[in-house]
Amino acid sequence: MLYVAFAIVATIVNLFTQEITSTLFQYEYEIIVSMxxxxxxxxxVKYLLDKKFIFKFETKSQKQDVTTFFFYSLMGVITTILFWITEYTFDLWFDTKTMRYVGAVIGLSIGYITKYYLDKKYVFIER
Structure with missing residues (x-):
């Protein structure tokens, strides 16, 4: 349940940041920059919460923390592509910001479920 709560927090941070970016910088490629x-x-946000509270992973050095964050980000590439495709597709199909964010929530939800298993197996492990 804690993982779900943190996924919701990270989703809110993501969408809030997108909305601020979208509002402040209105131009042709706004959706790409805001995503x-x-x-x-x-x-x-998600890295810090997952590392400390979900996987209870303590890094012994800054180098290990950077390496862990690198692998965390790498595992996120696949899930991020899924999230971006879903959000962008909803934006194209429905042409409303509300439905764009619905697509984002769907994409992020699928991505976070997938990412949990990838992180557990490949990221938060002793190297």
């Missing part, structure tokens, strides 16, 4: 900034914000 990217939202992803970065959600990634940072």
């Amino acid at each position: 990217f900034t939202g992803t970065l914000a959600g990634l940072a």
